[in-house]
Amino acid sequence: MxxxxxxxxxxxxxxxxxxxxxxxxxxxxxxxxxxxxxxxxxxxxxxxxxxxxxxxxxxxxxxxxxxxxxxxxxxxxxxxxxxxxxxxxxxxxxxxxxxxxxxxxxxxxxxxxxxxxxxxxxxxxxxxxxxxxxxxxxxxxxxxxxxxxxxxxxxxxxxxxxxxxxxxxxxxxxxxxxxxxxxxxxxxxxxxxxxxxxxxxxxxxxxLARRPGLSPPDADAHKYSRGLVGIAGGDMAGAGILAARAAQHGGAGYVKLSSPHSHPDLPADLVHDDSGDIASLVSDERMGALLIGPGLGQTDTARRKLTEVLKSGIALVLDADALTLLRPEMEIAFPGTVLATPHEGELDRLCKAFGIVAEGKLAKAAALHESTGMTVLAKGPDNVLVGNEGTRFFPPTSSWLSAAGTGDVLAGLAASRMAGGRSAFHAAEEAVQIHAEAARIAGPAFSAVELVNAIPAAYAQFL
Ligand SMILES: NC(=O)C1=CN([C@@H]2O[C@H](COP(=O)(O)OP(=O)(O)OC[C@H]3O[C@@H](n4cnc5c(N)ncnc54)[C@H](O)[C@@H]3O)[C@@H](O)[C@H]2O)[C@@H](O)CC1
Ligand SMILES: [K+]
The missing domain is CATH 3.40.50.10260 (YjeF N-terminal domain)
Known part of the structure; x- marks a missing residue:
């Protein structure tokens, strides 16, 4: 309506x-x-x-x-x-x-x-x-x-x-x-x-984006019914951990990080698979949504992981390195269940890779959606979301979000909302607003970790 x-x-x-x-x-x-x-x-x-x-x-x-x-x-x-x-x-x-x-x-x-x-x-x-x-x-x-x-x-x-x-x-x-x-x-x-x-x-x-109406878990909820999020990490551990942390606070019941190295600060409540074996991640039938990109790297291994994830048919969030590696010849099983979250530079690179010539953020995001079938969240100080459900604009966000790692947090939040059953479009609509609210609560000069820590309080604003 x-x-x-x-x-x-x-x-x-x-x-x-x-x-x-x-x-x-x-x-x-x-x-x-x-x-x-x-x-x-x-x-x-x-x-x-x-x-x-x-x-x-x-x-x-x-x-x-x-x-x-x-x-x-x-x-x-x-x-x-x-x-x-x-x-x-x-x-x-x-x-x-x-x-x-x-x-x-x-x-x-x-x-x-x-x-x-x-x-x-x-x-x-x-x-x-x-x-x-x-x-x-x-x-x-x-x-x-x-x-x-x-x-x-x-x-x-x-x-x-x-x-x-x-x-x-x-x-x-x-x-x-x-x-x-x-x-x-x-x-x-x-x-x-x-x-x-x-x-x-x-x-x-x-x-304008609808204000999220979130609810607490159902009375009979268990970790899988709330959603299992997989994070396909790579060379850089920090970005994957940040995204995983955000996904844990974004409503999912279970978050699994797959990255081929151990990390001294890995939280005890995060399930970590250091084999980096992507096949085991995508074959988990309980997987609600998979995020790939933060900390992935741009090596041949990273490209192989992306190719496999795209073919899996699992609901996906593509961010960071995954957006730089994405090419038109890569087969995407169900583009309608894929959310891409490019910032301005990534959006430009994607448009170039897909032969899109368009002026301005909205036109680029719309053309990318049209050409790939993916839902596109062109993020930044102004957020533009384009998908089969239409186009949404958002209230301005805190300029303190212009810090390293905040994009990983947004991607983790979006994957969390998708694992909980939201469409790519509605997951993005909610994630942008929870992220913006967390930034407001975190106040000035926060780091990405402090932003993650503010997510539960932000979540509470929408319950
Ligand atoms: N659309 C609506 O339902 C309503 C519109 N209203 C008002 O009407 C405005 C639109 O009115 P108009 O269409 O007359 O447009 P504007 O009042 O914005 O100006 C148009 C006029 O300015 C000239 N112009 C444009 N750029 C120029 C430039 N750089 N240097 C010199 N001249 C320039 C144009 O040739 C034209 O004569 C709205 O922004 C709003 O304030 C309201 O009065 C009420 C209802
Ligand atoms: K005016």
Missing amino acids: TQAADQILTVAQMQAAEQALIDNGETVESLMERAGAGAADWIWRLAAGRPVTILCGPGNNGGDGYVIARVLQERGLSISVVAPMEPGSEAAKTARDTWGGQPVDTAHGEVFVDCLFGTGQSRPLSNELVGTMRTLAASHNLRVAVDLPSGVDSDSGALLNDNLPEYTLTIALGAWKRAHWLMPAMAVMGERRLFDIGVGPVEDAIQ
Whole structure:
């Protein structure tokens, strides 16, 4: 069931949704009035009586700005409007006439409101416009972007100019746009809020990930019913141990690490097979999910292990070295039960190996899913998940996750959720959020081991 508040629209989908509202009796003016008044409410709270400067562009984003100016002025705030371009659209002209004030060349105040461009941003801003925005942003302590910061491409999240201001708050109007959840745009938006103007569910829209609803083990659970996770390690012991630790905390009842060496710090509660014999791992019929990649290495032995694991038909998580070794000629028994978790560099390498030419994280992940049938989680500061179930975006995660080993932890968590019976898609959806919550709980400057230790508390948040 589509949740309208969680849907993330392209500009074309937004325009079609707006048209559907108009076909049902709304007008552009009535929608602008609602959107502008909604944004004005947020700005009113933020301003708390202090002066507000609104930068209005020529389109309907500028039109929203004139509505905001009128509403806030009627409430007694001191408002200055800077309008480097005359209104071009009919609705924006009407909004400006209804406001009835005189724009000024520049202003100092407390809150700067960017209504220069929204979803109609079609090309980079002139240096002059960037200069105007920067000057205004620098002379106001609080900065609000209405719908989108100007200079952001709504569908890709790209920044069309350098040196754009950073915002305190971005108010999405009617629906989330892709840029609200994609880097680098997401990083300049500050807090993000959605104001509903009545847009209904849009078919095939990208959705925000559902919050995981986890449960404790069944009353009659045993270690195998909770899930057996196998980890096919290799040359580097540490990464496999980290992933195994994460899998233990991620809900699985039993975790088996296969790596061809002993390790002095191997936890006593981890079953370790140091024969490195992959055949015995894949022939275990109780195996719920297998993770291969962290610490695997890129030797011929590693490639042989990967080839065997791919053919096994067991639900798989492919990460790290497994993604570097993966080639189109390798046979994957059931791609629908395989989750690949590439970071940006691995995603690029995979696209190259599979002859995929695409621009941007979303397009690359979608093309890789299309070409291989695997579920693809393109991880990073923005996470993009593409599978047969659709596409999901996620709230931003802690930037402290940019540390070695955190990817191994995520892969272990995903394998754990899969061994517990989740599809590759839902396992990834849950793993990203448990991982993000663990990072929040671990606080600043954590190591990957400390991240693992925070998983039980993160898990508890979703019970
Ligand atoms: N879609 C909807 O349902 C609603 C949209 N509203 C607002 O309308 C906005 C979209 O309005 P528009 O489609 O008019 O688009 P914009 O207001 O974003 O701007 C489009 C105008 O700017 C020009 N332009 C684009 N890039 C430029 C550049 N770099 N330099 C100079 N000029 C440039 C275009 O040629 C066009 O004239 C939304 O972001 C939102 O704020 C709201 O008013 C209410 C409802
Ligand atoms: K804007």
